[in-house]
Amino acid sequence: MVAVDGVLCDIARTLLQEQARVTCLVPPGANPHDLLLRGTDRQALSAAQLVLINGHNLTPAMNRVRVSAPVVPIGERAISRQKALDPHVWHDPALVGVMVQETAKAVQPLLGNAQTGALQRRRQAMQAVLTRLGAWTAQQLQTVPAAHKVLVSEHRAFSTFASRYGIRELPVIDTFATGGTLRPSSLAAISEAIRKSGTKAIFAEVLPPSKTLRRISSVSGVAIAKRPLYADGQAPGQSLVETATANVCTFVSAQGGRCDQQAAAALQQQWAAIR
Ligand SMILES: [Zn+2]
Numbered sequence: 001m002v003a004v005d006g007v008l009c010d011i012a013r014t015l016l017q018e019q020a021r022v023t024c025l026v027p028p029g030a031n032p033h034d035l036l037l038r039g040t041d042r043q044a045l046s047a048a049q050l051v052l053i054n055g056h057n058l059t060p061a062m063n064r065v066r067v068s069a070p071v072v073p074i075g076e077r078a079i080s081r082q083k084a085l086d087p088h089v090w091h092d093p094a095l096v097g098v099m100v101q102e103t104a105k106a107v108q109p110l111l112g113n114a115q116t117g118a119l120q121r122r123r124q125a126m127q128a129v130l131t132r133l134g135a136w137t138a139q140q141l142q143t144v145p146a147a148h149k150v151l152v153s154e155h156r157a158f159s160t161f162a163s164r165y166g167i168r169e170l171p172v173i174d175t176f177a178t179g180g181t182l183r184p185s186s187l188a189a190i191s192e193a194i195r196k197s198g199t200k201a202i203f204a205e206v207l208p209p210s211k212t213l214r215r216i217s218s219v220s221g222v223a224i225a226k227r228p229l230y231a232d233g234q235a236p237g238q239s240l241v242e243t244a245t246a247n248v249c250t251f252v253s254a255q256g257g258r259c260d261q262q263a264a265a266a267l268q269q270q271w272a273a274i275r
Contacts, residue, residue: 001107002044004062005032006054006233006245007090007240009263011103014239014274015122019115020107023048025243028234029206029258030061045069049110052103056087071104079160081096088231093134093244100126103180133267134164136260141165143225144259147198151251152222154205154213168179170197172216191220195204201225201254225254239272 001208002023003012009024016022023044028031031053035121037045048069055061055073075089078098089095092187104123111119117262141149149167151158156171176182176190194216202224204210209217209224217224227250235243245267249259 001050001052001110002048004051004053005020005035005059006075006088007096007243008052008054008099008103010105010234010240011074011096011100011126012052013197014126014271015100015103015119016107017118017122017275019111019119020074026059026233027228027236029236030233032232035059035061037061037065037078039244050106052106054089056081056084056089057088067262072102072106074099076103084154088157089160090240091158091244091247092162092164093137094129095160096240096244097127097130097134099136100130122274126271129241129270130268130273132270133244136263137244138165140248140252140259141167142258142261144255145257146256148200149255149270150196150197150199150255151229152197152199152202153229153231154203154210155231158229168197169197170194172202173212182215185213187219190216194220194222200256203229203254205229225250228252239268239271242268 001010002025005026012022013031025041026035031198045065045067049067051067051071053071053073060177071192078095079089096220100123104119151162151167152170152172154173156174158169162169170193172190176186197224202222204213204224207228213224228248230243234240235246245264249264252259
Protein backbone atom coordinates (compact mmCIF):
# COMPACT_ATOMS: atom_id res chain seq x y z
CA MET A 1 0.00 0.00 0.00
CA VAL A 2 1.04 3.60 -0.46
CA ALA A 3 0.83 6.36 2.17
CA VAL A 4 1.08 9.57 0.22
CA ASP A 5 1.38 12.64 2.42
CA GLY A 6 1.02 14.39 5.77
CA VAL A 7 1.66 12.02 8.69
CA LEU A 8 0.10 8.95 7.06
CA CYS A 9 3.47 7.27 6.61
CA ASP A 10 3.98 6.93 10.37
CA ILE A 11 0.31 6.14 11.06
CA ALA A 12 0.24 3.33 8.49
CA ARG A 13 3.62 1.84 9.42
CA THR A 14 2.97 1.96 13.17
CA LEU A 15 -0.46 0.42 12.70
CA LEU A 16 0.59 -2.32 10.30
CA GLN A 17 4.19 -3.13 11.32
CA GLU A 18 5.08 -6.31 9.39
CA GLN A 19 1.50 -7.03 8.29
CA ALA A 20 1.80 -5.05 5.05
CA ARG A 21 4.46 -3.17 3.16
CA VAL A 22 3.88 0.59 3.25
CA THR A 23 5.54 2.79 0.63
CA CYS A 24 5.73 6.45 1.66
CA LEU A 25 5.54 9.00 -1.12
CA VAL A 26 6.20 12.53 0.17
CA PRO A 27 9.44 12.45 2.15
CA PRO A 28 9.63 14.29 5.51
CA GLY A 29 10.63 17.90 5.00
CA ALA A 30 9.38 17.97 1.40
CA ASN A 31 6.68 20.41 0.30
CA PRO A 32 3.51 18.42 -0.51
CA HIS A 33 1.77 21.43 -2.09
CA ASP A 34 4.03 21.55 -5.13
CA LEU A 35 5.08 17.92 -5.19
CA LEU A 36 5.85 16.48 -8.63
CA LEU A 37 5.36 12.73 -8.91
CA ARG A 38 8.39 10.82 -10.18
CA GLY A 39 8.21 7.70 -12.34
CA THR A 40 8.87 5.50 -9.31
CA ASP A 41 6.02 7.21 -7.42
CA ARG A 42 3.63 6.47 -10.28
CA GLN A 43 4.78 2.85 -10.35
CA ALA A 44 4.19 2.49 -6.62
CA LEU A 45 0.71 4.02 -7.01
CA SER A 46 -0.28 1.75 -9.88
CA ALA A 47 1.00 -1.37 -8.08
CA ALA A 48 -0.71 -0.54 -4.77
CA GLN A 49 -3.76 -2.36 -3.39
CA LEU A 50 -4.69 0.69 -1.34
CA VAL A 51 -3.66 4.35 -1.43
CA LEU A 52 -3.99 6.54 1.67
CA ILE A 53 -3.94 10.29 1.13
CA ASN A 54 -4.47 13.14 3.55
CA GLY A 55 -6.97 14.85 1.25
CA HIS A 56 -8.12 18.46 1.64
CA ASN A 57 -6.00 19.02 -1.49
CA LEU A 58 -2.75 18.83 0.49
CA THR A 59 -1.00 17.33 -2.54
CA PRO A 60 -2.62 18.67 -5.74
CA ALA A 61 -0.38 16.38 -7.85
CA MET A 62 -2.60 13.49 -6.70
CA ASN A 63 -5.58 15.03 -8.52
CA ARG A 64 -3.87 14.40 -11.83
CA VAL A 65 -2.92 10.77 -11.38
CA ARG A 66 -5.03 7.73 -12.22
CA VAL A 67 -4.99 4.98 -9.62
CA SER A 68 -6.98 1.76 -9.94
CA ALA A 69 -6.76 0.90 -6.21
CA PRO A 70 -9.11 2.61 -3.73
CA VAL A 71 -7.82 6.06 -2.71
CA VAL A 72 -8.95 6.89 0.83
CA PRO A 73 -8.69 10.53 1.99
CA ILE A 74 -8.00 9.87 5.67
CA GLY A 75 -7.78 13.54 6.68
CA GLU A 76 -11.18 14.24 5.12
CA ARG A 77 -12.67 11.29 7.00
CA ALA A 78 -11.36 12.88 10.22
CA ILE A 79 -12.72 16.37 9.54
CA SER A 80 -14.93 17.51 6.69
CA ARG A 81 -13.86 19.93 3.99
CA GLN A 82 -16.37 22.46 5.32
CA LYS A 83 -14.80 22.46 8.78
CA ALA A 84 -11.12 22.40 7.84
CA LEU A 85 -9.54 25.80 7.21
CA ASP A 86 -6.35 24.21 5.90
CA PRO A 87 -5.23 20.70 4.91
CA HIS A 88 -2.79 20.17 7.81
CA VAL A 89 -5.39 18.62 10.08
CA TRP A 90 -2.94 16.40 12.04
CA HIS A 91 -1.72 19.26 14.28
CA ASP A 92 -4.66 18.42 16.56
CA PRO A 93 -3.85 15.10 18.32
CA ALA A 94 -7.58 14.34 18.68
CA LEU A 95 -7.92 14.41 14.88
CA VAL A 96 -4.84 12.19 14.53
CA GLY A 97 -6.71 9.73 16.74
CA VAL A 98 -9.61 9.77 14.29
CA MET A 99 -7.14 9.38 11.41
CA VAL A 100 -5.79 6.23 13.11
CA GLN A 101 -9.33 4.81 13.40
CA GLU A 102 -10.03 5.61 9.75
CA THR A 103 -6.74 4.09 8.61
CA ALA A 104 -7.50 0.92 10.56
CA LYS A 105 -10.91 0.73 8.85
CA ALA A 106 -9.35 1.25 5.41
CA VAL A 107 -6.63 -1.41 5.80
CA GLN A 108 -8.81 -4.02 7.51
CA PRO A 109 -10.12 -5.58 4.25
CA LEU A 110 -6.54 -6.23 3.10
CA LEU A 111 -5.77 -8.35 6.16
CA GLY A 112 -6.93 -11.82 7.06
CA ASN A 113 -9.16 -12.41 10.07
CA ALA A 114 -6.20 -13.84 11.97
CA GLN A 115 -4.43 -10.47 11.73
CA THR A 116 -7.32 -8.36 12.97
CA GLY A 117 -6.55 -8.80 16.67
CA ALA A 118 -3.01 -7.41 16.35
CA LEU A 119 -4.26 -4.49 14.25
CA GLN A 120 -6.92 -3.55 16.81
CA ARG A 121 -4.46 -3.89 19.69
CA ARG A 122 -2.06 -1.46 17.99
CA ARG A 123 -4.91 0.88 17.07
CA GLN A 124 -5.84 1.11 20.76
CA ALA A 125 -2.22 1.59 21.83
CA MET A 126 -1.81 4.43 19.32
CA GLN A 127 -5.06 6.00 20.46
CA ALA A 128 -3.89 5.90 24.08
CA VAL A 129 -0.61 7.69 23.27
CA LEU A 130 -2.47 10.32 21.21
CA THR A 131 -4.92 10.97 24.04
CA ARG A 132 -1.97 11.56 26.39
CA LEU A 133 -0.29 13.73 23.72
CA GLY A 134 -3.41 15.89 23.58
CA ALA A 135 -3.43 16.33 27.37
CA TRP A 136 0.33 17.00 27.49
CA THR A 137 -0.05 19.63 24.73
CA ALA A 138 -2.80 21.42 26.68
CA GLN A 139 -0.61 21.41 29.83
CA GLN A 140 2.38 22.94 28.03
CA LEU A 141 0.21 25.63 26.44
CA GLN A 142 -1.21 26.58 29.84
CA THR A 143 2.25 27.89 30.77
CA VAL A 144 2.14 30.49 27.97
CA PRO A 145 0.85 33.93 29.06
CA ALA A 146 -2.47 34.74 27.36
CA ALA A 147 -0.99 37.75 25.56
CA HIS A 148 1.48 35.49 23.75
CA LYS A 149 -1.00 32.77 22.76
CA VAL A 150 -0.64 33.65 19.10
CA LEU A 151 1.04 31.65 16.37
CA VAL A 152 2.67 33.74 13.64
CA SER A 153 3.55 31.26 10.90
CA GLU A 154 4.44 31.43 7.23
CA HIS A 155 1.52 29.70 5.48
CA ARG A 156 -1.80 28.71 7.06
CA ALA A 157 -1.10 25.28 8.50
CA PHE A 158 -2.03 25.28 12.18
CA SER A 159 -5.75 26.06 12.15
CA THR A 160 -6.80 22.78 13.84
CA PHE A 161 -4.06 23.22 16.46
CA ALA A 162 -5.11 26.83 17.03
CA SER A 163 -8.81 26.06 17.35
CA ARG A 164 -8.28 23.03 19.61
CA TYR A 165 -6.08 24.94 22.07
CA GLY A 166 -7.50 28.45 21.90
CA ILE A 167 -4.57 30.06 20.12
CA ARG A 168 -4.86 32.94 17.65
CA GLU A 169 -3.36 32.17 14.28
CA LEU A 170 -1.62 34.72 12.06
CA PRO A 171 -0.28 33.10 8.89
CA VAL A 172 1.57 36.05 7.41
CA ILE A 173 2.31 34.80 3.91
CA ASP A 174 -1.24 33.57 3.23
CA THR A 175 -2.83 36.66 4.74
CA PHE A 176 -0.67 39.36 3.22
CA ALA A 177 1.25 37.97 0.27
CA THR A 178 0.00 36.07 -2.73
CA GLY A 179 2.34 33.88 -4.71
CA GLY A 180 5.19 34.63 -2.33
CA THR A 181 5.62 38.22 -3.52
CA LEU A 182 5.53 40.98 -1.01
CA ARG A 183 4.71 44.58 -1.91
CA PRO A 184 6.03 47.38 0.31
CA SER A 185 2.47 48.11 1.52
CA SER A 186 2.04 44.43 2.44
CA LEU A 187 5.34 44.45 4.32
CA ALA A 188 4.17 47.42 6.37
CA ALA A 189 0.78 45.79 7.03
CA ILE A 190 2.36 42.47 8.07
CA SER A 191 4.82 44.15 10.38
CA GLU A 192 2.06 46.17 12.02
CA ALA A 193 -0.12 43.06 12.47
CA ILE A 194 2.78 41.13 13.99
CA ARG A 195 3.62 43.93 16.42
CA LYS A 196 -0.04 44.20 17.48
CA SER A 197 -0.47 40.41 17.83
CA GLY A 198 1.55 40.23 21.05
CA THR A 199 3.81 37.47 19.76
CA LYS A 200 7.37 37.16 20.96
CA ALA A 201 8.50 35.30 17.85
CA ILE A 202 7.84 34.58 14.19
CA PHE A 203 7.94 30.87 13.34
CA ALA A 204 9.76 29.75 10.22
CA GLU A 205 9.01 26.40 8.60
CA VAL A 206 12.58 25.83 7.47
CA LEU A 207 15.92 27.19 8.58
CA PRO A 208 17.67 29.26 7.45
CA PRO A 209 14.53 31.40 7.02
CA SER A 210 13.56 32.82 3.66
CA LYS A 211 14.61 36.31 2.63
CA THR A 212 10.95 37.41 2.84
CA LEU A 213 10.66 36.21 6.44
CA ARG A 214 13.93 37.90 7.41
CA ARG A 215 12.64 41.18 5.96
CA ILE A 216 9.40 40.81 7.90
CA SER A 217 11.39 40.12 11.07
CA SER A 218 13.66 43.10 10.58
CA VAL A 219 10.83 45.57 9.81
CA SER A 220 8.56 44.31 12.62
CA GLY A 221 11.39 44.03 15.13
CA VAL A 222 10.13 40.56 16.15
CA ALA A 223 12.76 37.81 16.09
CA ILE A 224 12.46 34.54 14.19
CA ALA A 225 12.31 31.55 16.57
CA LYS A 226 15.53 29.54 16.80
CA ARG A 227 13.77 26.33 15.82
CA PRO A 228 11.33 25.80 12.95
CA LEU A 229 7.73 24.60 13.21
CA TYR A 230 7.21 21.54 11.02
CA ALA A 231 4.02 22.42 9.20
CA ASP A 232 3.76 20.04 6.27
CA GLY A 233 4.32 16.58 7.73
CA GLN A 234 6.81 14.72 9.89
CA ALA A 235 10.18 16.31 10.56
CA PRO A 236 13.07 14.49 8.84
CA GLY A 237 13.95 11.35 10.79
CA GLN A 238 11.19 11.89 13.36
CA SER A 239 7.95 10.12 14.19
CA LEU A 240 4.70 12.05 14.23
CA VAL A 241 4.82 12.16 18.05
CA GLU A 242 8.42 13.46 18.00
CA THR A 243 7.39 16.08 15.44
CA ALA A 244 4.30 17.14 17.39
CA THR A 245 6.11 17.43 20.72
CA ALA A 246 9.00 19.32 19.07
CA ASN A 247 6.52 21.78 17.54
CA VAL A 248 4.76 22.35 20.86
CA CYS A 249 8.07 22.84 22.74
CA THR A 250 9.32 25.25 20.05
CA PHE A 251 6.14 27.30 20.30
CA VAL A 252 5.85 27.25 24.09
CA SER A 253 9.53 28.03 24.74
CA ALA A 254 9.58 30.95 22.28
CA GLN A 255 6.37 32.42 23.77
CA GLY A 256 7.53 32.53 27.35
CA GLY A 257 6.16 29.22 28.63
CA ARG A 258 7.84 26.04 29.88
CA CYS A 259 8.04 22.72 28.11
CA ASP A 260 8.20 19.38 29.95
CA GLN A 261 10.78 17.57 27.80
CA GLN A 262 10.83 14.50 30.04
CA ALA A 263 7.13 13.88 29.60
CA ALA A 264 7.56 14.49 25.86
CA ALA A 265 10.33 11.88 25.73
CA ALA A 266 8.06 9.39 27.51
CA LEU A 267 5.33 9.92 24.91
CA GLN A 268 7.85 9.48 22.10
CA GLN A 269 9.05 6.20 23.63
CA GLN A 270 5.51 4.90 24.13
CA TRP A 271 4.78 5.52 20.46
CA ALA A 272 8.04 3.93 19.30
CA ALA A 273 7.40 0.86 21.50
CA ILE A 274 4.15 -0.05 19.72
CA ARG A 275 4.68 -3.42 18.01
ZN1 LIG B 1 1.44 23.31 3.99
